[in-house]
Amino acid sequence: MDKLDCIKTFYHVVEHQNFSKAARALNISRDLVAKRISYLETHLNATLVLRTTRKMNLTETGEKFYQHCKIILSEYEIAQLEIVHDHFYPEGSLKINAPASFSRHKLNLIVSEFILSYPDIEIELALSDEVKDIYDHHYDLTLRIGTTLNDNFENIILQQFNLNFYATPEYYSKYGIPQKQDELINHHLLMYFHNKPENKIYLSHHGEPVTLHCFPKFKCNDGDFLVDLALQHQGIVYLPEFLVTRYIESKQLIKCLEDYKSQIRYFYVACPKNQKLSRRARLFVDFLSKKLN
Numbered sequence: 001m002d003k004l005d006c007i008k009t010f011y012h013v014v015e016h017q018n019f020s021k022a023a024r025a026l027n028i029s030r031d032l033v034a035k036r037i038s039y040l041e042t043h044l045n046a047t048l049v050l051r052t053t054r055k056m057n058l059t060e061t062g063e064k065f066y067q068h069c070k071i072i073l074s075e076y077e078i079a080q081l082e083i084v085h086d087h088f089y090p091e092g093s094l095k096i097n098a099p100a101s102f103s104r105h106k107l108n109l110i111v112s113e114f115i116l117s118y119p120d121i122e123i124e125l126a127l128s129d130e131v132k133d134i135y136d137h138h139y140d141l142t143l144r145i146g147t148t149l150n151d152n153f154e155n156i157i158l159q160q161f162n163l164n165f166y167a168t169p170e171y172y173s174k175y176g177i178p179q180k181q182d183e184l185i186n187h188h189l190l191m192y193f194h195n196k197p198e199n200k201i202y203l204s205h206h207g208e209p210v211t212l213h214c215f216p217k218f219k220c221n222d223g224d225f226l227v228d229l230a231l232q233h234q235g236i237v238y239l240p241e242f243l244v245t246r247y248i249e250s251k252q253l254i255k256c257l258e259d260y261k262s263q264i265r266y267f268y269v270a271c272p273k274n275q276k277l278s279r280r281a282r283l284f285v286d287f288l289s290k291k292l293n
Contacts, residue, residue: 001039004076009036010048011069017056040065091120094280097134098143100127101223102267105242107143110291114284121280129194129221134272140281142270147263153270156285159292163262166244166253167236174233177256181205181212184257188235190226191216201238203260210260240265267292 012022013033023030041048048062058066098107103125115123126132126139134142134153142153149155165184178184181203191198191214201212217235220226223243230237230244231252237244247253269285271277277285 001036003043004072006036006040006043007069007072009033010040011066011073013037013049013056014058014062014066014069019051019056090118090279090283092278092280093122093124094141094278094284095124095126095137095139096141096143096284097126097128097132097137097139099129099145101129101243102145103127103143104224106267106292107288110288113291114287117287118280118283121283123284134270140278141284143267144270145265145267147265149266149268150270152273154273154275156269156271156289157266158269158285158289159267160264161240161242161267162264163238163240164255165236165238165257165260166248166255167230168233168253169251171230171233171235172254172256178236179257181210181257181260184212184214184236188217189214190229190235190237191219192223192226192239193219193221202263205260238262 009022009026009028009032012025013019016022016025019033019037020030023033026033037049044061044065046061046065047059048065050057050059104127111123111125115121126137131144132139132142143158144150149157165178171188175187178187199214199216201214203210203212218226218229220229223239226237226239227243227247229235231247236256237253241248244253248255269288271281
């Protein structure tokens with residue numbers, strides 16, 4: 001039996017000093033009122049109400065319990081009103097962790113629009129390509145990029161993308177344009193790394209898996225820094241297109257090895273498992289998903 005319903009019923013019994021009047025106020029049967037009061041007394045192992053054919057009196061325990069019931073129901077009503085208010089007028093803080101380069105290129109305008117749409121939500125955005133623990137840092141949401149999803153969290157995929165090889169026309173004029181992945185060994189490769197440097201790139205060529213063993217000239221954990229080096233004709237950079245879109249459009253960077261496809265990268269939200277997202281967090285995720293897709 002629902003305890004809150006029983007508490008509400010007991011409160012109305014005391015207020016109306018009568019089981020039948022309480023039943024009419026709650027739009028339930030008198031028998032159900034009696035059952036709920038009996039359940040409370042059994043659960044509390046105490047007599048709350050003394051009933052005779054002519055009147056009803058509270059025991060000393062019943063009077064104490066009644067005072068607590070008033071507080072409980074009042075707090076419940078306040079909580080309901082606050083939740084309804086939050087639903088229609090979301091406010092409060094939202095703490096988010098997101099990858100740095102991706103955020104600078106893809107999230108800045110979206111976050112700006114979100115702030116304009118929901119001015120009472122305060123955002124704390126921590127940019128880092130290092131994976132931060134969502135629990136240790138008390139993040140509401142963690143935005144991540146990876147070839148696999150994290151099974152320890154609820155994952156919401158927002159976008160998928162591939163990595164490609166790019167260099168300047170000047171670099172190609174000096175060193176040539178590689179036609180096969182094996183030819184990259186003769187080129188200056190600029191590589192991004194996360195956590196620890198990798199000397200392998202996993203690709204597919206016409207649907208067949210290919211592993212490229214490479215020895216990069218330069219490794220860095222910042223995509224924008226790698227783009228700057230590529231623009232200075234320092235080598236072929238291996239990055240997602242969103243980091244170089246404007247340079248492709250201006251023909252400052254040109255893609256090579258277009259027949260080779262990288263592993264799919266997922267941009268996704270990682271949220272705590274078995275925990276309902278707050279209204280603020282859900283609004284942000286839905287807003288991101290709509291804008292990115």
